Amino acid sequence: MALHAVSAYRPPMKMPAPDPTLIARKAEIVRALSQIVPGEGVVSEPSDLVPFESDGLSAYRQAPIAVVLPDTTDQVARILAWCQTNGVKVVPRGAGTSLSGGALPLADSVVVGLSKFNRVLEVDYANRCAVVQPGVTNLAITGAVEAKGFYYAPDPSSQIACTIGGNVAENSGGVHCLKYGLTTNNLLGCELVLMSGEIVRLGGKAMDADGYDLLGLVTGSEGLLGIVTEVTVRILPKPATAKAMLLGFHSVEEAGALVGDIIAAGVIPAGLEMMDSPAIRAAEAFVGVGYPVDCAALLIVELDGPEAECDELVDLIRIMAAARGVTFERVSQSEAERQAFWAGRKAAFPAVGRIAPDYFCMDGTIPRGKLPQVLGRISELGTQYGLGVANVFHAGDGNLHPLILYDADIPGDLEKAEAFGADILKLCVAVGGVLTGEHGVGVEKRDLMGEMFDETDLACQQRVKCAFDPGLLLNPGKVFPVLHRCAELGRVHVHRGKLAFPDLPRF
Amino acid sequence: MRNVPIRTISPATPDAVVHAVAEAGAKGRHIEVIGGGTKRAIGVLGAADLVVSTAGLNRVIDYAPDELVLTAQPGVRIADLETLVAGCGQMLAFEPPRLTRLLGAQGEPTLGGVLATNLSGPRRVRAGAARDHFLGFEAVSGRGEVFKAGGKVVKNVTGYDLMKLMAGSWGTLAILTEVTIKVLPAPRAETSLLMFGLTDEAACEAMGVAMNGPFDVSGAAHLPAFAAGAAPLKAAMAVTALRLDGFESSVASRIEALVAALKSFGRIERLDAAHSREFWGQIRELDAFVGDPRPLWRLSLPPADGWRGPHQLPGDALYDWAGGQVWLLTDVPAQQVRAVVHSLGGHALCLRGGEAFTGRSGSLGALQARVKAAFDPLGVLNPGRMEAGA
Numbered sequence: 001m002a003l004h005a006v007s008a009y010r011p012p013m014k015m016p017a018p019d020p021t022l023i024a025r026k027a028e029i030v031r032a033l034s035q036i037v038p039g040e041g042v043v044s045e046p047s048d049l050v051p052f053e054s055d056g057l058s059a060y061r062q063a064p065i066a067v068v069l070p071d072t073t074d075q076v077a078r079i080l081a082w083c084q085t086n087g088v089k090v091v092p093r094g095a096g097t098s099l100s101g102g103a104l105p106l107a108d109s110v111v112v113g114l115s116k117f118n119r120v121l122e123v124d125y126a127n128r129c130a131v132v133q134p135g136v137t138n139l140a141i142t143g144a145v146e147a148k149g150f151y152y153a154p155d156p157s158s159q160i161a162c163t164i165g166g167n168v169a170e171n172s173g174g175v176h177c178l179k180y181g182l183t184t185n186n187l188l189g190c191e192l193v194l195m196s197g198e199i200v201r202l203g204g205k206a207m208d209a210d211g212y213d214l215l216g217l218v219t220g221s222e223g224l225l226g227i228v229t230e231v232t233v234r235i236l237p238k239p240a241t242a243k244a245m246l247l248g249f250h251s252v253e254e255a256g257a258l259v260g261d262i263i264a265a266g267v268i269p270a271g272l273e274m275m276d277s278p279a280i281r282a283a284e285a286f287v288g289v290g291y292p293v294d295c296a297a298l299l300i301v302e303l304d305g306p307e308a309e310c311d312e313l314v315d316l317i318r319i320m321a322a323a324r325g326v327t328f329e330r331v332s333q334s335e336a337e338r339q340a341f342w343a344g345r346k347a348a349f350p351a352v353g354r355i356a357p358d359y360f361c362m363d364g365t366i367p368r369g370k371l372p373q374v375l376g377r378i379s380e381l382g383t384q385y386g387l388g389v390a391n392v393f394h395a396g397d398g399n400l401h402p403l404i405l406y407d408a409d410i411p412g413d414l415e416k417a418e419a420f421g422a423d424i425l426k427l428c429v430a431v432g433g434v435l436t437g438e439h440g441v442g443v444e445k446r447d448l449m450g451e452m453f454d455e456t457d458l459a460c461q462q463r464v465k466c467a468f469d470p471g472l473l474l475n476p477g478k479v480f481p482v483l484h485r486c487a488e489l490g491r492v493h494v495h496r497g498k499l500a501f502p503d504l505p506r507f
Numbered sequence: 508m509r510n511v512p513i514r515t516i517s518p519a520t521p522d523a524v525v526h527a528v529a530e531a532g533a534k535g536r537h538i539e540v541i542g543g544g545t546k547r548a549i550g551v552l553g554a555a556d557l558v559v560s561t562a563g564l565n566r567v568i569d570y571a572p573d574e575l576v577l578t579a580q581p582g583v584r585i586a587d588l589e590t591l592v593a594g595c596g597q598m599l600a601f602e603p604p605r606l607t608r609l610l611g612a613q614g615e616p617t618l619g620g621v622l623a624t625n626l627s628g629p630r631r632v633r634a635g636a637a638r639d640h641f642l643g644f645e646a647v648s649g650r651g652e653v654f655k656a657g658g659k660v661v662k663n664v665t666g667y668d669l670m671k672l673m674a675g676s677w678g679t680l681a682i683l684t685e686v687t688i689k690v691l692p693a694p695r696a697e698t699s700l701l702m703f704g705l706t707d708e709a710a711c712e713a714m715g716v717a718m719n720g721p722f723d724v725s726g727a728a729h730l731p732a733f734a735a736g737a738a739p740l741k742a743a744m745a746v747t748a749l750r751l752d753g754f755e756s757s758v759a760s761r762i763e764a765l766v767a768a769l770k771s772f773g774r775i776e777r778l779d780a781a782h783s784r785e786f787w788g789q790i791r792e793l794d795a796f797v798g799d800p801r802p803l804w805r806l807s808l809p810p811a812d813g814w815r816g817p818h819q820l821p822g823d824a825l826y827d828w829a830g831g832q833v834w835l836l837t838d839v840p841a842q843q844v845r846a847v848v849h850s851l852g853g854h855a856l857c858l859r860g861g862e863a864f865t866g867r868s869g870s871l872g873a874l875q876a877r878v879k880a881a882f883d884p885l886g887v888l889n890p891g892r893m894e895a896g897a
Binding site: 124125126127128149150170171173177178181182184185194198199200201202204205206207208209210211212213214215216217219220221237238239240260263264266267268305306307308309311312313365366367368369394397398399432433434435436437438439440441445449452453456457458459460461463464466467468479490492494497498499 | 526528529530532533534571572573574575576596625631635636638639648650651652653654655656658659660661662663664665666667668669670671672674675676680691692693695715718719720721722723753754755756757759760761764807808809810811812828831832852853854864865867870871872874875877878879880881882884885893
């Protein structure tokens with residue numbers, strides 16, 4: 001899912017300075033990795049490294065020293081142990097679909113690709129779980145269990161390509177997570193290799209685990225704490241029926257008000273999406289599924305459960321929508337039509353890609369009630385920057401995806417788009433929201449972490465990092481704006497009979 | 508035996524918590540952290556010099572029903588919180604258990620205590636545990652620093668998910684001073700189905716049938732003859748129960764489908780909403796085991812194999828979470844209980860009559876210890892809790 005034309009190439013944003021002595025040791029590193037993963041397990045020719053230079057945040061590219069493609073946990077453990085002993089940085093990679101640069105290599109790093117870990121190891125229907133390797137795609141898990149009427153609930157838009165290992169790293173969401181939760185709410189266990197090469201098992205098939213909930217901690221840790229080599233996910237019986245509604249409005253305010261009404265009425269729809277006018281028009285031009293192009297806002301509401309429930313709730317929502325001045329209304333009459341309603345939304349990103357040479361996808365979450373205010377301000381900012389913007393929105397949980405339109409061939413446009421994006425995310429935080437709802441911090445939002453967290457907050461998070469990876473070798477340059485040495489973070493100071501927090505450099 | 512600490516303080520501000528922790532850290536003292544103090548009997552604590560209670564931090568800061576979020580200080584009583592959200596037709600979906608009668612405890616469980624212990628009621632099979640509804644917090648670490656994590660919105664992946672770490676950490680990492688949780692609409696209608704006289708194995712199978720179909724079960728419990736015969740139920744034989752709730756039309760249709768799916772398991776009776784609520788309240792509080800002096804265990808097991816635990820461990824069991832959570836009264840030595848549960852892929856918590864937690868060992872144990880040290884390097888908070896083995 002290339003979001004930018006290749007012409008968008010530019011050197012990566014400020015990453016930890018590469019260590020030239022490591023790069024000079026390339027031959028030795030490749031040799032050592034080849035001993036651990038023989039055959040074609042190590043990629044090191046510059047031309048072969050090109051596909052690994054970038055991920056879904058393709059404005060940034062950087063070739064690593066080498067890519068290693070292990071296919072056993074033991075190999076992963078030996079690779080990490082060797083890299084730790086030799087001070088080599090490691091960047092884990094699933095399918096490379098991260099929208100925040102989570103898998104962006106460093107010039108002096110080794111990329112560990114998990115693509116060969118592609119087997120479903122066990123489906124345990126009695127315990128409603130599946131044990132899979134991390135390179136299995138999100139959709140393939142559902143594929144493995146759907147014949148028996150089950151599915152895996154989290155469904156990020158990239159689900160055809162993205163892997164469950166990457167989903168664990170990013171705590172991926174999707175359009176159904178309002179009702180069914182993010183990845184973290186659908187995991188039972190994993191096998192994790194630490195940077196030291198130690199292998200630990202977190203959780204299992206039981207619902208709770210012993211000790212601290214390290215499974216919950218590792219989920220969404222963006223590849224900074226360890227490499228997941230096996231995942232146990234919860235699978236759910238498929239709902240008996242699902243129905244989708246399209247509801248069009250003259251204003252974003254009316255659509256937003258209906259979302260509030262639906263939740264206040266005690267309904268948690270399986271999906272509750274909003275698109276603004278530019279997004280509606282782009283999607284309709286792309287897929288032609290009958291979206292109302294004259295509406296200022298379109299809601300897609302999906303209800304699932306027994307048919308009686310879907311019917312009851314469709315009727316309830318129609319009444320509430322009428323009270324909010326709905327101008328366009330359709331209810332899916334077949335599974336094909338329901339899929340068609342979603343086709344436009346799921347293709348919104350590529351659709352927007354057709355109306356502008358490049359776009360930049362943002363991912364803030366806001367308290368839903370602030371939606372009109374935030375969209376109004378985004379529109380003002382767009383005018384100010386001279387850039388267009390289309391908004392798609394997981395309306396139920398307040399997760400906003402403004403797509404900033406720009407042209408990388410116009411000098412300065414990408415920088416403008418990034419500044420615009422940063423302003424949007426700062427706005428999200430200012431109204432009580434957060435920097436990222438589901439795409440992760442990665443490289444993209446790293447330098448904005450200070451908007452949400454002060455240095456003490458970040459120091460607490462980094463000490464967790466130190467507990468897992470004291471050498472700070474795993475995926476450096478991601479999430480944290482400044483990586484402090486663990487020794488410095490670990491110090492305990494006493495001042496006038498009380499613990500005092502050591503002075504850390506300002507961010 | 509537990510030590511009797513010298514003094515209890517109930518700070519009214521986060522600053523006062525910082526003060527207490529910073530002073531204790533500098534002087535090499537230890538703090539026992541409590542909310543309502545109702546779970547203090549679980550586990551053995553090392554010597555503490557001071558008790559810090561969060562009972563003085565008891566304000567609800569913000570409740571936005573439309574946004575499905577609630578922010579409060581940790582000392583707010585769970586009962587008060589449930590009354591507040593019920594007024595807006597909402598609930599704490601993890602159905603926090605009190606366990607006060609069971610543990611013979613005085614006082615009232617608090618929001619902070621429920622999150623710190625990550626205990627969840629019958630609805631956990633459908634709605635997740637306390638940890639799944641924990642969105643953000645501010646706390647004072649063992650270093651005496653105020654820090655925050657997470658956010659005040661339902662969907663957020665910014666930074667590490669320290670909420671998961673804090674949930675179930677039993678006050679060993681930090682003292683919560685403010686928390687944000689997710690609240691959800693309460694169901695409008697509720698019915699339960701009861702089956703009778705099933706063996707534990709058959710009951711686990713029946714609960715599996717219910718959980719594996721499109722019935723959206725929100726409670727699945729089995730009371731073998733001993734638990735069913737105890738007060739307050741006083742039934743003549745084993746009882747297996749399944750709860751369905753939600754919108755009325757939906758419950759009606761699912762009940763019909765589920766009854767059909769379970770017809771091979773014998774007679775099925777229905778409980779109306781009031782009786783169903785009463786019944787699940789008794790399961791949540793484990794009323795059947797109140798007053799029994801035997802050691803009490805909570806076994807976390809793969810649900811379909813739930814019955815295998817008690818069948819290797821003589822005693823009396825009560826199954827919740829479709830077999831995934833087994834309460835067990837047994838005189839079997841703790842080491843043997845842990846060994847059996849471990850062999851079945853689960854773990855055990857002893858609530859009474861033995862070491863509560865499994866000791867740390869190996870790479871994972873060392874990692875757990877490093878995580879503790881990251882937040883509380885001097886071991887100020889709840890010394891020894893979560894570390895002792897059996």
